[in-house]
Amino acid sequence: MKxxxxxxxxxxxxxxxxxxxxxxxxxxxxxVPKPNQILPQEGRFELNSKVSLVIPANAPEVKGxxxxxxERLKQTAGISLKEAESADGKSAICFVVQEGMPKxxxxxxxxxxLITLTASQPNGFFYGVQTLYQLLPPAVYGNQLxxxxxxxxxxxxxxxxxxxxxxGLMLDVCRHYVxxxxxxxxxxxxxxxxxxxxxxxxxxxQGWRIEIKKYPKLTEIGSKREKTLVDYYYVNYxxxxxxxxxxxxxxQEQIKDVVxxxxxxxxxxxxxxxxxGHALAALAAYPELSCDSTQTYKVSPTWGVFEQVFCPxxxxxxxxxxxxxxxxxxxxxxxxxxxxxxxxxxAWKNSAFCQQLIRQLGLKDDTTPSKTDGIKHSKEDKLQSxxxxxxxxxLNGKGRNIIGWDEILEGGLAPNATVMSWRGVEGGxxxxxxxxxxxxxxxxxxxxxxxQEEPEIAPTTIGGYNTLKKTYSYNPVPDDADELxxxxxxxxxxxxxxxYMQTSERTDYQAFPRAMAIAETAWTQNxxxxxxxxxxxxxxxxxxxxxxxxxxxxxxxxVNVNTHADENAPLxxxxxxxxxxxxxRYTTDGSEPNKASxxxxxxxxLEGNIDLKAVAFKDGKMLGKVAHKPLYGNxxxxxPYTVNYKMGWTGxxxxxxxxxxxxxxxxxxxxxxxGNNASYTPWCSFGIVEGKDLEFIVNLDKPTQISKIIFxxxxxxxxxxxxxxGVAVEVSADGKQYTPVAEKALKHDYPETGRIAxxxxxxxxxxxxxxxxxxxxxxxxxxxxxxxxxxxxPEVIPAELWIDExxxx
Numbered sequence: 001m002k003x004x005x006x007x008x009x010x011x012x013x014x015x016x017x018x019x020x021x022x023x024x025x026x027x028x029x030x031x032v033p034k035p036n037q038i039l040p041q042e043g044r045f046e047l048n049s050k051v052s053l054v055i056p057a058n059a060p061e062v063k064g065x066x067x068x069x070x071e072r073l074k075q076t077a078g079i080s081l082k083e084a085e086s087a088d089g090k091s092a093i094c095f096v097v098q099e100g101m102p103k104x105x106x107x108x109x110x111x112x113x114l115i116t117l118t119a120s121q122p123n124g125f126f127y128g129v130q131t132l133y134q135l136l137p138p139a140v141y142g143n144q145l146x147x148x149x150x151x152x153x154x155x156x157x158x159x160x161x162x163x164x165x166x167x168g169l170m171l172d173v174c175r176h177y178v179x180x181x182x183x184x185x186x187x188x189x190x191x192x193x194x195x196x197x198x199x200x201x202x203x204x205x206q207g208w209r210i211e212i213k214k215y216p217k218l219t220e221i222g223s224k225r226e227k228t229l230v231d232y233y234y235v236n237y238x239x240x241x242x243x244x245x246x247x248x249x250x251x252q253e254q255i256k257d258v259v260x261x262x263x264x265x266x267x268x269x270x271x272x273x274x275x276x277g278h279a280l281a282a283l284a285a286y287p288e289l290s291c292d293s294t295q296t297y298k299v300s301p302t303w304g305v306f307e308q309v310f311c312p313x314x315x316x317x318x319x320x321x322x323x324x325x326x327x328x329x330x331x332x333x334x335x336x337x338x339x340x341x342x343x344x345x346x347a348w349k350n351s352a353f354c355q356q357l358i359r360q361l362g363l364k365d366d367t368t369p370s371k372t373d374g375i376k377h378s379k380e381d382k383l384q385s386x387x388x389x390x391x392x393x394x395l396n397g398k399g400r401n402i403i404g405w406d407e408i409l410e411g412g413l414a415p416n417a418t419v420m421s422w423r424g425v426e427g428g429x430x431x432x433x434x435x436x437x438x439x440x441x442x443x444x445x446x447x448x449x450x451x452q453e454e455p456e457i458a459p460t461t462i463g464g465y466n467t468l469k470k471t472y473s474y475n476p477v478p479d480d481a482d483e484l485x486x487x488x489x490x491x492x493x494x495x496x497x498x499x500y501m502q503t504s505e506r507t508d509y510q511a512f513p514r515a516m517a518i519a520e521t522a523w524t525q526n527x528x529x530x531x532x533x534x535x536x537x538x539x540x541x542x543x544x545x546x547x548x549x550x551x552x553x554x555x556x557x558x559v560n561v562n563t564h565a566d567e568n569a570p571l572x573x574x575x576x577x578x579x580x581x582x583x584x585r586y587t588t589d590g591s592e593p594n595k596a597s598x599x600x601x602x603x604x605x606l607e608g609n610i611d612l613k614a615v616a617f618k619d620g621k622m623l624g625k626v627a628h629k630p631l632y633g634n635x636x637x638x639x640p641y642t643v644n645y646k647m648g649w650t651g652x653x654x655x656x657x658x659x660x661x662x663x664x665x666x667x668x669x670x671x672x673x674x675g676n677n678a679s680y681t682p683w684c685s686f687g688i689v690e691g692k693d694l695e696f697i698v699n700l701d702k703p704t705q706i707s708k709i710i711f712x713x714x715x716x717x718x719x720x721x722x723x724x725x726g727v728a729v730e731v732s733a734d735g736k737q738y739t740p741v742a743e744k745a746l747k748h749d750y751p752e753t754g755r756i757a758x759x760x761x762x763x764x765x766x767x768x769x770x771x772x773x774x775x776x777x778x779x780x781x782x783x784x785x786x787x788x789x790x791x792x793x794p795e796v797i798p799a800e801l802w803i804d805e806x807x808x809x
Contacts, residue, residue, distance in 0.1 A: 027154035030540035031134045032193055032516050033523035034533070036163075041155035043112040045091070047077060047136075048151075052084035052092040059097060061122040064264075066095050069129050076140050077151045087114060095125060104196070104266075105161030108132065110153050123266045124161075127194050131158060134192075138543040141192070164476070166439050166491025167522035168197030168270075169448075169515055171507075172498045174204035174281070175303065176228075177248030182504045183258055189512070189550065191265035193519035198262055199337060199493060201272045202250075205280035205300040209249045210271070210330075214322045217285035223249040225299040232460050233303050233499075236753045237718035237788050241301055255330050263332075270403065271331050273323060276310040276387050277343030283308055289316050291351040303499045307346040312357060312387045321394055328398050335418065336395055340388055341405035345380035358383055373409050373430050381411035392417060403439070406431070422447075422495065429481075432488035441493040445474035446518055448511050449497040453555035454627070455679035461500045461510065465681050468556065468578060472517035472534060475526050494518040505551045512552035516541055536580045557624030559584055559614040563606065563631070563638075563672045571638030571672055572603035573631060577616035579623050586614035595620055606633040606672050631672045634807040635706065636698055636772075639670050641806075644695040649685035651804060668804060669696065675712050675804035677757050683714055683802040685721075688778040690798045693728075696774045696806055699735065706731070707766040708809040709774055714802035715748065716755040717787040722779025722799035723748050723758045731769035741767050748779075753787075774806060 027040060055066045070081045087094055093115040101107075101120040106128035109116040117128040133140050135156070137149035169190060171178065178186075190198060202210045208222035224247035230240045250258070262269045283290045283297040290297065291311040300306065310316050327336060348354040358379050363386070366376040385408070392402045396416060403418045406427025413419070418437040421428025428438035443450070443464070450464030476492045477485055494515055501507045520534060538556065545552050555578070562574040575584050584600035585593045590611035600614065609632050616623040651668015668684045675682045686694050706729075713723040726745045730738040742764035750756055778801045784793055 025150050025152065025154075027156075028540070029135065029154065029156060030537040031131055032534075032537050032541050033520035034528060034530075034537065035131065035158045035160040036523075036525050036528055037159040039157040041111070041157060043155040044152040045110050045112055045115055045155065046152045047073065047079050048091075049080050049082070050091060051079070051081055052087060052090060053081040054084055054087055054092050054094040056095060056097050059095075062095055062097070062125050065122060065125045065129055066093075069093070069132070072133075072140060073151075076142055076144070076146060077149070078145050078147055079151060093117070102161040104165075105159075106131070108156065108158040108160075110135070110155045110157075112155060115153065123196075126191075126266045127160070130192060130194055131160070134540075134544075138540065138547045141544050142547045162194065162523045163525050164489075164491040164522050166197055166493065167195045167519065168199050168439075168491065168493040169195060169511070169518070170199035170201055170272075170441075170493060170495040172201040172204070172496060173209050173250075174201060174207045175498045176502050177207065177209065177246065178498075178507070179248075179504065180250065180254055180258070182507070184261060185504075185548070185550070187258070187262050187265055187267055188548065189515070190267055192544065192548075193516055194523050195515075195519050196267055197270055197491075197493065198267050199270045199272060199495075201337075203272070203274045203281060204278045205306055206303070207247070207249075207299060208281040208285070210255065210273075210327070211249060211251045212323050212326050213252070214326065215286065215319070218282060219249045221285040222281040222299060223247050225301050227301045229302040229499075232755075234716065234719040235755050238753075239302055239718075252326070252330055259331060268333050268335075269331055270333050270335050270337050271327055272337035272339060273320075273327060274339035275320060275391065276312065276384060277305070277341065278339060279310045280306055280308055282310070286319065289313075289319055291347040291354060305342045305344060307344045309343055309347055310387075311347070311351065311353065312383060312390075313353065317390060317394075320391060324391075324395060324398070328395075328400060334401055335403045336400050337403045337420070338388065338391055338395075338408075339405060340384070340408040341422070343384055343407065345378065345384075348380045348383060354380075354383065361386060370412075372413065372434050373426070375410070377411045383411070384408075385411035385413070388417070389415070418490075420493070425476075428476075428489060429485055432485045433482070435484065435488065437488050437490045439491045439493055440476040440489060441495055442474070443495075445471055446492065446494040446514075447497070448494050448514055449500065451679065451681065452510075452514060452553050453558065453560070454629070455681055456676050457625075458678075459500070459506060459509065460678075462497065463679060463681065466514065467560070468514055468517055469531065471514045472521070472529075472531055474521060476521065477526075479526070492518060492522045508551040509553050512545060512550060513538060513541065513556060514553075532580065535578050538578075539580065554624055557616060559586075559616050559624075559627040561612060561614065561627055561629040561631075564603070565638030565671075569638070570605040571633070571670075573606050573612070573672075574603045575600045575614050577623070579616055579618065582616040582618050582623060584614055584616055586612060588612055592626060595622075606631055606637055608633045629673065632674060632710075632805060632807050633672060634710075634809055635700065635704055636670045636806060636808045637672050639698050639700070640667060641670060641696055641698045643686070643697075644692070645686040645688070647684050648687060648800075649680055649683055649802065651682055651684040669806045670698070671805070673805065674759070675714060675757050675802070677755055680719075680802070683804045686801045686803070688798045688801055694776045694778075694801055694803070696776070696803075697735075698772045698808075700770055700772060703733070703768045703770050705766050706769050706772065706808050708761060708763045710759065710761045710805075710807040710809070711774070711776070712757055712759045712804050713776070713779075714755070714757055715750045715779075716802070717782055717799070718753055718789070719755075720782055720788050720797065720800050721802050722782065723750070723756075724760060724776050724801060724803075725779040726777035727760065727762050728775040729762060729764065730773040730775070731767055732771040732773070733769075735771040738771070738773050741765075746777075746779075772808060776801060776803065 096118045106124040107118040119125045139146035227241040363379040363382040419431035431438040450466040565571040585597040588610040728743040732738040744762045
């Protein structure tokens with residue numbers, strides 16, 4: 001399978017103009033991220049063994065960068081550059097130091113006879129070389145000699161420097177250990193796209209992955225778990241496990257080598273040591289760090305947020321001081337990430353020690369909302385602030401600063417802390433307005449564990465839906481942001497949480513190509529970004545990924561199916577391929593599309609039920625796989641509606657057209673797309689109160705004949721969901737007086753646990769209606785701790801209703 005995927009991608013990429021052999025190469029500038037100033041020129045610089053390499057004297061770091069370029073060209077092109085003191089009128093690549101340029105900025109001038117790379121600092125030279133690589137054939141990223149490639153560089157004038165100083169990716173190695181070889185490849189991929197931060201998430205509930213010599217049990221015990229969850233977290237209760245031990249950690253020698261390698265690529269490695277939550281792996285090794293050392297703690301085999309957290313005791317602080325002493329020796333980074341997210345306060349509320357400490361510190365519950373985030377915080381929230389501030393002072397004393405997730409805002413922010421904003425954008429904006437630096441990493445855009453293509457065909461992951469287009473659309477600092485935000489938002493980062501990424505290939509698939517969209521947002525000024533142009537450049541980027549043995553998501557070559565309805569307009573079917581200038585061919589009868597099938601030219605109205613299949617072509621060749629999406633055009637399609645419950649999960653309304661919040665008019669229950677077993681993304685959820693059925697009302701605008709209702713509901717007791725227990729239909733001429741026309745009890749055969757989508761219907765004599773009301777009963781009750789994971793709620797609860805789609809015929 002691996003081989004077939006590789007061959008498929010190579011065949012797709014051969015369609016690209018840059019791969020076609022022509023007598024005279026057309027100048028292309030497929031650079032990712034896009035340079036902020038680029039002026040194409042005519043002609044090309046031919047690389048051969050007559051070319052000289054001119055390096056400034058007394059600049060050993062610059063010489064190292066130039067030598068790495070020479071070594072790569074020798075390895076991949078078989079070209080040996082000759083070092084010289086000056087170009088002397090001959091073909092040459094010259095490295096020139098010019099004071100006063102931005103630290104990471106560079107200028108690249110390419111003429112048919114001379115390449116000049118100018119910068120002030122080694123960082124700038126390094127990024128200039130990355131741009132030069134991307135002007136060369138993708139083979140330059142390989143390890144084999146390729147004499148057939150066109151080893152020339154298009155003439156160009158580039159002046160470039162980054163938008164943000166922090167341009168990063170976070171890699172979680174705790175949920176699943178990552179082999180050390182992949183860490184090096186990951187760093188290479190960061191460097192290729194001018195990212196400068198590798199955030200290494202090293203400790204969590206599921207594993208402690210860094211050797212600490214003072215506390216050997218952290219790796220002897222804390223790096224291993226006895227088993228791992230199978231399937232999605234909420235599919236089964238009790239949960240199902242694989243029965244296999246999972247473990248691994250990085251020795252201090254390995255870490256030193258990784259840090260040195262990253263530094264050679266001008267990448268700063270920021271370690272993350274979680275506190276005060278996400279503590280189970282450490283507590284399994286040293287239970288005295290908890291609020292109840294009589295308990296037995298185990299490294300967690302499953303995911304989630306756990307109440308067992310570090311106790312803010314002197315024992316714990318001494319432990320962390322010892323850990324940080326060794327971390328500081330391993331990582332020269334100015335910043336140490338201390339986590340701070342998802343820390344339940346239950347253990348602290350129940351701890352006599354913590355409550356005494358709260359009184360001793362004079363901490364009290366807020367009586368008015370905080371000026372920073374507008375929330376009233378508890379005294380336990382403020383105890384977390386005390387914890388974080390104390391560790392910050394210790395690290396400040398060692399010459400380091402801290403970064404924490406946006407929860408460190410709660411209860412008061414540590415004085416010099418930088419906030420990493422993940423729960424949307426508010427945390428980062430609030431921190432910036434309070435004068436703190438912030439790094440934007442909002443999950444609706446840059447969480448790379450989210451789905452990026454149709455969940456029905458994608459590997460199981462955490463949920464959500466962030467397409468490449470949606471990720472690219474994010475702007476960390478809007479043009480109308482206030483001056484404090486513009487000053488203090490210092491960067492952007494993508495996060496790769498690996499609960500469902502058991503292998504390196506799965507990590508590749510989730511991270512790429514969306515990481516390239518993040519890289520461009522981080523480097524390129526927003527005014528210079530252009531989605532269509534990005535896609536044009538990405539065709540060659542996929543070639544580079546193939547050469548680097550990276551297995552990205554290939555949705556770029558497929559067709560995405562969306563629906564959209566403007567106000568008082570029919571529901572339209574929208575087809576899109578990210579591949580530039582692709583032809584989309586489609587069928588609506590379930591047959592396989594080919595190059596003679598109907599050409600998609602513009603959105604078309606959904607009329608009746610169709611079995612849509614679509615595929616993208618370029619120059620007569622099929623690019624990707626066939627997209628398949630049955631769509632259900634009916635009397636309700638595209639119409640707004642009201643419900644008598646607040647929706648929790650709102651269906652895929654906010655992901656329509658791949659830009660967050662762009663489409664407010666297409667509603668999850670009437671968008672022509674039915675829910676499925678694969679994920680929660682398309683469903684609309686309702687927390688039902690006993691004795692109150694869900695009521696769904698639609699204004700049909702005119703008297704309309706109706707004789708049948710179809711709707712879907714979900715079975716998933718581990719998520720507190722049962723399928724509908726009954727349905728009733730009422731009609732009205734004025735929206736005030738409703739007449740019942742049909743009612744039906746529903747029964748479903750289902751197992752003890754799992755996730756199944758059911759489709760139900762109710763038929764009745766043809767009836768005229770201007771207003772339609774569909775009343776849906778929930779499927780009964782569920783038992784706390786029997787049908788779903790035990791919590792502090794009632795022993796028996798009404799099951800939630802998750803509905804999609806509601807159709808009328």
